[in-house]
Amino acid sequence: MPKKSTSSKKSDSSTRTRAAKKGARQARKSAPAFKSKYATSPLIETRHSPIHGTGVYAVAPIKKGTRILEYLGERISHAEADRRYALKDEDDGHTFLFIASNRTVIDAGVNGNDARFINHRCDPNCETVIEGGRVFIDAIRDIKPGEELGYDYQLTWESTDDPADLALYACRCGAKNCRGTMLDKEPIDKQKAKSKKKKTKKSKSKQPTKKTKQAAKRKRGR
Numbered sequence: 001m002p003k004k005s006t007s008s009k010k011s012d013s014s015t016r017t018r019a020a021k022k023g024a025r026q027a028r029k030s031a032p033a034f035k036s037k038y039a040t041s042p043l044i045e046t047r048h049s050p051i052h053g054t055g056v057y058a059v060a061p062i063k064k065g066t067r068i069l070e071y072l073g074e075r076i077s078h079a080e081a082d083r084r085y086a087l088k089d090e091d092d093g094h095t096f097l098f099i100a101s102n103r104t105v106i107d108a109g110v111n112g113n114d115a116r117f118i119n120h121r122c123d124p125n126c127e128t129v130i131e132g133g134r135v136f137i138d139a140i141r142d143i144k145p146g147e148e149l150g151y152d153y154q155l156t157w158e159s160t161d162d163p164a165d166l167a168l169y170a171c172r173c174g175a176k177n178c179r180g181t182m183l184d185k186e187p188i189d190k191q192k193a194k195s196k197k198k199k200t201k202k203s204k205s206k207q208p209t210k211k212t213k214q215a216a217k218r219k220r221g222r
């Protein structure tokens, strides 16, 4: 099931399961003591979007490089995210999940802020930046008031996923360069295989060759 560098489905209160509600109660109990200065931003507002449902819009000029807000929500494991969202409507590609690391997924369906309403755009004006396990939304170009914010979701998927399921993640951003899907260009299994191959190549090239041994000797000798 695809994930924003993520996975999954609708998570409004009407579709939340008993287990998810219990999770929300636990999250409230264990909510971090700090209050993020990026909980929301005076630079944005939420309103209806022609792309999908609610979107996020600039209400003031936003300079390239501005950190606009943080993607907030309940921090859960991948297993919990899959368990929680597997129970949701199978015909709906809606997701409030964001992969923060190999261990952590942020479920903005619980304790989320306005960042969860930022739609996917194939011609993004924002990007997500992960720092210390936290996810931030930064402007990647100057944004005018009234412009809808968007970043490339790059939803993760696997080459073994059912094409009918993947079709649920069709993109309706309307950009000239729209790639027709919110999914990442390559399946995650292929990406992992590629990076493994790269690592093996790198460690092989670390073995000193005759030439480099000689060069090292030369260096030491001088």
Ligand SMILES: C[S@@+](CC[C@H](N)C(=O)[O-])C[C@H]1O[C@@H](n2cnc3c(N)ncnc32)[C@H](O)[C@@H]1O
Pocket: 008, 049, 051, 052, 053, 054, 055, 093, 094, 095, 096, 116, 117, 118, 119, 120, 121, 170, 171, 172, 173, 182
């Ligand atoms: C984090 S929500 C974004 C806010 C959403 N508009 C809402 O009202 O809840 C992500 C979901 O919005 C929808 N969405 C976002 N961008 C889209 C796009 N470019 N094309 C189609 N659906 C989109 C998909 O259902 C996606 O899983």
Ligand SMILES: [Zn+2]
Pocket: 121, 122, 123, 171, 172, 173, 174, 175, 177, 178, 179, 180, 181
């Ligand atoms: Zn698109």
